Amino acid sequence: MSILTSETLSSRFTLSGNVMQTLYRVLAVALLCVALTALSDVFLTANNILNVLRQTALLFLMASGLTLVILTAGLDLSIGANVALSGCLAASVIKITGSPLLGIATGVGCGFIIGLANGVLVTALRIPSFIATYGMMWVLTGITYYYMAGETIHGFPPGFRQLGSGHLFGIPVPVYFMVLFLMIGVLFAQRTTWGQQIYAIGANPIAARLSGVPVERRLVLVYAVSGAMAGLASLIILARINSAQGDIGEELTLPAIAAVLVGGTSLFGGSGTVAGTLIGALLLTLVLNGMNLLQINSSWQPLATGIIILLAVWIDIRTRRIGE
Amino acid sequence: MSTTALPAQIARVPGVAIALIALCIVFVLTSPGFATSPNIANVLTQSTILLLLALPMTLIIMTEGLDLSIGAVLTFASIILAITAVSTGSLALAFAAALAVGLCFGFLNGALIAVFDIPPFITTLGTLGIAQGLSLVVTDGQSVVGIPRSIETIYSGTAAGIPLPIILAALAYAVTHALLYHTRFGAYVFALGGNREALKVAGISVRGMLIRVYVFGGLMAGFAALLMTARLNSAHPTAGIGMEFDAIAAVAVGGTSFERGNGWLLGTLLGVITVGVLRNGLNLLAIPSSVQVACVGGLVIAALFIDGLRGEQ
Numbered sequence: 001m002s003i004l005t006s007e008t009l010s011s012r013f014t015l016s017g018n019v020m021q022t023l024y025r026v027l028a029v030a031l032l033c034v035a036l037t038a039l040s041d042v043f044l045t046a047n048n049i050l051n052v053l054r055q056t057a058l059l060f061l062m063a064s065g066l067t068l069v070i071l072t073a074g075l076d077l078s079i080g081a082n083v084a085l086s087g088c089l090a091a092s093v094i095k096i097t098g099s100p101l102l103g104i105a106t107g108v109g110c111g112f113i114i115g116l117a118n119g120v121l122v123t124a125l126r127i128p129s130f131i132a133t134y135g136m137m138w139v140l141t142g143i144t145y146y147y148m149a150g151e152t153i154h155g156f157p158p159g160f161r162q163l164g165s166g167h168l169f170g171i172p173v174p175v176y177f178m179v180l181f182l183m184i185g186v187l188f189a190q191r192t193t194w195g196q197q198i199y200a201i202g203a204n205p206i207a208a209r210l211s212g213v214p215v216e217r218r219l220v221l222v223y224a225v226s227g228a229m230a231g232l233a234s235l236i237i238l239a240r241i242n243s244a245q246g247d248i249g250e251e252l253t254l255p256a257i258a259a260v261l262v263g264g265t266s267l268f269g270g271s272g273t274v275a276g277t278l279i280g281a282l283l284l285t286l287v288l289n290g291m292n293l294l295q296i297n298s299s300w301q302p303l304a305t306g307i308i309i310l311l312a313v314w315i316d317i318r319t320r321r322i323g324e
Numbered sequence: 325m326s327t328t329a330l331p332a333q334i335a336r337v338p339g340v341a342i343a344l345i346a347l348c349i350v351f352v353l354t355s356p357g358f359a360t361s362p363n364i365a366n367v368l369t370q371s372t373i374l375l376l377l378a379l380p381m382t383l384i385i386m387t388e389g390l391d392l393s394i395g396a397v398l399t400f401a402s403i404i405l406a407i408t409a410v411s412t413g414s415l416a417l418a419f420a421a422a423l424a425v426g427l428c429f430g431f432l433n434g435a436l437i438a439v440f441d442i443p444p445f446i447t448t449l450g451t452l453g454i455a456q457g458l459s460l461v462v463t464d465g466q467s468v469v470g471i472p473r474s475i476e477t478i479y480s481g482t483a484a485g486i487p488l489p490i491i492l493a494a495l496a497y498a499v500t501h502a503l504l505y506h507t508r509f510g511a512y513v514f515a516l517g518g519n520r521e522a523l524k525v526a527g528i529s530v531r532g533m534l535i536r537v538y539v540f541g542g543l544m545a546g547f548a549a550l551l552m553t554a555r556l557n558s559a560h561p562t563a564g565i566g567m568e569f570d571a572i573a574a575v576a577v578g579g580t581s582f583e584r585g586n587g588w589l590l591g592t593l594l595g596v597i598t599v600g601v602l603r604n605g606l607n608l609l610a611i612p613s614s615v616q617v618a619c620v621g622g623l624v625i626a627a628l629f630i631d632g633l634r635g636e637q
Contacts, residue, residue, distance in 0.1 A: 135624045142619075
């Protein structure tokens, strides 16, 4: 096992290969910023920058857990629906008990359990991840709509609302979450045995199994983490918009997938980083924010996201071919 | 074999038939309105749109592919059909426009998958976003109304006492059956799933074949758009969202495998009826559509689980 992980490490993290890729992405972010500054008077205002950071933080939280899933060559299509159900349950608990802490536990716990269920479907039942999580997405959507019955829950305690709309030293609270989970994510993925095993599973599941990696348990773990992160993201949305509806988070699955892929994590598993996903989330947020600032109808957003996903995967495939 | 033990004989009965019979028994017992001839005609008529999507989905899944965009393409085709019908007054032109939309998206899916080697589920997830975005952009989120009333007869009309949609769906089934089991194209579809290398060795263009399979899916979505628009007498930018899920469910329940490329068209037909019976029965029991969606999801997971067990044997 030690041989495998060290090989994986050296081939995945050598700077030479990744530096150029990262540089391109940073360059793309910079170009987007320059273009948006030129095109819109509003872009370079403190308010809008904070807004971009807040949106990036939210997208990153969902995309960071998803990154681990995609590193194992899997996919989690249920995160948007997970946000909706976890958020609505958390909102009910806060309303009924008046306790934000219980609400937070409910949101993250619900997300985690959904993730566990995904993990079981993928490992024990051996259902391909994209179809298992796609089925899960519809199951969750159904439960959420039934539970909410078209109602809206709104008005949360001010303390809870700080999670989404508060500021600390002038910086939105979600940004601190982003930094925290960036550090945890990077340390976990690249400095722990479990993290290395996740890369190994994505690179070659059979080799990973033969070298003693408990593949099933690690897979369940990544889906559970992805689910818990979606639960956490749902809390930040609740706190930000101060209400919960059956359709929150619905439109976030595609951008989260796009953020991971644009951030350089390969859809085929085994290569990519959580830090890259941060750049991806920033890039995607800039595109969507820019479309807003340029007053492009929000109907164009799924279209733009779809095209970005296809481009990102195409670039990934091209780079792999050249690498071979 | 008459000596075979009874459990072994039952094991040979396709799972979908057992599921369908079990569902029918449950609904006959719980809902008095279920086993009436108007309701049965209703189930069959309502299943026709789903069948038009599930037929090409079977072929696509047999090639170890997937089409998540088919519901969104159906929606966009329906919107273009409605807009064309409203502005020109010609249903023929409108239908041609819907088929053209399906053709374009089918070709786009096929090309991205076959030429650019992008995995099918991510390709069609991307084109789902594109088709959904286009639907919203074109309509600005509003319904398209004012289609000539004559379109209604396509869905509600009958010929020789049989509802027109059932005749159209039977025709589509017959054509797909002929394509799959009686043409070289069909033989290549089987090979695409199980034995791609053999196709290459035989000098067949795998790319061309894959593109054709997805184009077939797009065209059928365009065809289904005609029935859906006729049924609603309008087009709405969210009308077909999630239809791909019912189609995938029907194919999975019908016993087509996601991993080994074994397809069974009759199974898909039974799968479509199973999904239709499930939704209809739950409707009669006044169970909200949100729970129905969850039930269909459970049905898929159960079907895939059983499929997985059979694969191990």
